[in-house]
Amino acid sequence: MSRTNVTIVDVAKEAGVSFATVSRVLNDGANVKPEKRARVLRAIKRLGYTTNLQARSLRGGRSHLIGLLVRDLGTAYIGEIMRGVDSELAENKYDVMLYTTHRHQAKENEYVTALTRGMTDGLLLVLPRHPEGYLKSLRQKKFPYVVIDHQGIDDRGPAVGATNRAGGYDATRYLLALGHRRIGFITGSMDLGCSRERLDGYRAALRDHGVAADAELVREGNFQQPGGYAAAIELMNLQDPPTAIFASNDVMAFGVMEAARERGKKIPDDISIIGFDDIPQAAQVHPPLTTIRQPLEEMGHRAAQMLLEIIEHPEQAAEKIELPTELVMRESTRVLR
Amino acid sequence: MSRTNVTIVDVAKEAGVSFATVSRVLNDGANVKPEKRARVLRAIKRLGYTTNLQARSLRGGRSHLIGLLVRDLGTAYIGEIMRGVDSELAENKYDVMLYTTHRHQAKENEYVTALTRGMTDGLLLVLPRHPEGYLKSLRQKKFPYVVIDHQGIDDRGPAVGATNRAGGYDATRYLLALGHRRIGFITGSMDLGCSRERLDGYRAALRDHGVAADAELVREGNFQQPGGYAAAIELMNLQDPPTAIFASNDVMAFGVMEAARERGKKIPDDISIIGFDDIPQAAQVHPPLTTIRQPLEEMGHRAAQMLLEIIEHPEQAAEKIELPTELVMRESTRVLR
């Protein structure tokens, strides 16, 4: 590595001021004479100075690094959220340090110590799997964090989510309005709060519309395409199969579409299908998938915003945000014949 | 944040040695009496000490951070590579700092300065878009980096890729072996070396088997599903349409499948389809997609390995690795009727 690094001292020399003044210009900038400030800024530009983050952070300033904890990479769901997080942080000149859940199977204590003693100013947790242990520790240390897509994980901490129950309700109500009465439901991973809420919404809608719930019509899925496929096959094998299927996410809905096609069923003429999430691919398949839109990117945005706010003002009370879901009508659903 | 941080000094006090000795134990560990080492290690454990990375890195040691530059998140392609990178780095106790290409539209000079002056020990570039400018600068600064999926971007630097040309050749040869003669080809983004190589392979295979190339059969795509769909529609609209279509990645192949279905064509009976990449979803669609497997995760692994090697031994010559692609026969292709 090159050792020609320009430091605050070089800038000070170039500008003919003390390096403390340079630091002041770099930071709050309070109480520096305009003329000196200008000289410093010119020197910074001329020398191509950039702040050494480790030194700043060591001295107690911000590291301008946010830890982003995700369970998996390469899914559209996570991708959308990350996109939102990333752009919000970039705007505020923060960088992202990536952690994947499966990495640190180590004792969680050590893990959190590493996270908080590491160089990050705060932590963003996307749909964490077993955060009970370390969330408590984070709270105790007053380490800034925000949980994304949280339901039921953390009563007290700040969190951003979506109205999963309302989404489940809306999707079901829509199918009911189209005349469907036998509506299959494929759940997500039932250890996640959002899965339970979506199921709740489905049941509530049936109840409110006087349709008896049939346990046979509810199958457990896992948010993966093969899971959706398998559940759909089971549903279609029923003696009295559903005329519509509501999958708890889009990816499983794609599996349902595969299954339907394989059975020679036309979508939406023979069977209506509805998903959840509205990942980009939902609009790209044929027929385009009717789904419940979850503003994933927006969730990432808002969570990052919230975290930066907490870092600035640690004394503020924890906030919980639920962004509204929205029914997106496309062509995989139609009036029951 | 808690200010109860355990430092090397606390450990030294606890163990009854100087903090220099603690540092020695922590690092190379040369020349420390076994008995003292044991005392230090015990004290570390007892106090729950973890190294302050910014201090270490400031002093000139390693930051144990690798910058990972990707153009986009949330695609299976990137996800697989990142998985490989991540697990290799985790094994070596490195962390990942994430950069997305679209973030820093700023002048590239500034950008690279930030990257190299930032806290990373090295840089991993996944399929970078316009790296010409900064790669040169990285080389000059002797900043360790490895390019992943590189073709034609950087003659001199270390890189990991796959045998794209051979993959294109193999896929085409396979379709020829099945009796197909009218073989449609949908390219990737033509600004990428891998796209050009796959096309090359396709053409070479046709030539070697005495099949005249028909320019009509080659359509430009963009690695996205709608692009694949559109190109497939064009191909099927030809007077003498292809009996098989080779898409330059799986995602576009899914678009081709959509198009085929929409035209009422059975896969593979009426049309054979083959992809490239072998992302997990390729095995999950129906029928399962025949494709050219690119060892994406392995590529990430190897690139990370290589980078760590370069960081350790900067004097070594740049290496270029091309991992072999492989034909994965599934059910979207069959003998021409």
Added chain:
DNA sequence: TTGAAAATTGAAAACGTTTTCAATTTTCAA
């Protein structure tokens, strides 16, 4: 047993910042 060489150890400087405190300069009411 002795003393040179090797191994071990500790003190102190340094990495590049931010921030405290005191000193200096400027402002402005009387």
Added chain:
DNA sequence: TTGAAAATTGAAAACGTTTTCAATTTTCAA
């Protein structure tokens, strides 16, 4: 014009490490 108050500035300490250099201790051949 004067001098108290406010604004500006610089010196120096500190953050937690690694590493150099010198001092001390240990080893082992003679």
